[in-house]
Amino acid sequence: MTEAPGMHDPTKLPSDIPAPQDDGGARHLAGMRLPDIALPATDGTSVNLSALKGRTVLYIYPRTGVPGVDLPPGWNEIPGARGCTPQSCGFRDHASELAALGAKVAGLSSQPLVDQIEFAERNRMPFPVISDPALRLRDALELPTFETSGLELYKRMAIVAEAGRIVKVFYPVFPPDRNAQEVLDWLGARR
Secondary structure, three states: OOOOOOOOOOOOOOOOOOOOOOOOOOOOOOOOEOOOOEEEEOOOOEEEHHHOOOEEEEEEOOOOOOOOOOOOOOHHHOOOOOOHHHHHHHHHHOHHHHHHOOEEEEEEEOOOHHHHHHHHHHOOOOOOEEEOOOOHHHHHHOOOEEEEOOEEEEOOEEEEEEOOEEEEEEOOOOOHHHHHHHHHHHHHHOO
């Protein structure tokens, strides 16, 4: 799908985007502890991932778009790149159901905090969105990334942690707008 210049709508997910393939980049994560790093979040806090209690769903994505601002060149052709806003909005829309299953939700990308704040306010995110521009979580957990247009970005995934230990990883994620429902279904089956 090609959008006319200046007409980008990040809430729309084209039907012809390529699906990512499992490159094995997340196979090592199950059983690992979330690292002792504190990262700034849109709610004004600093989130230390190792200090998260109970059940946490951390969904990770490359970067959200802004209405009317063109995507990086070739974005729609990169498997797994498109769909950050639909993925995030899925978690927003299922936040109360996830909470009913005892899960706290947070999103994370390498975008600067100012971009994350704009995104969270525009889309009414009811949970913190975490900014990791230095890719500290990548370094701590050896998370998969990709490069485009001079940017190194996280590959999309969702992590479920209990008492700070990773118990489930959804990777690769496709289609991104169904990720929250997949996580919800998995948590519901564990009851």
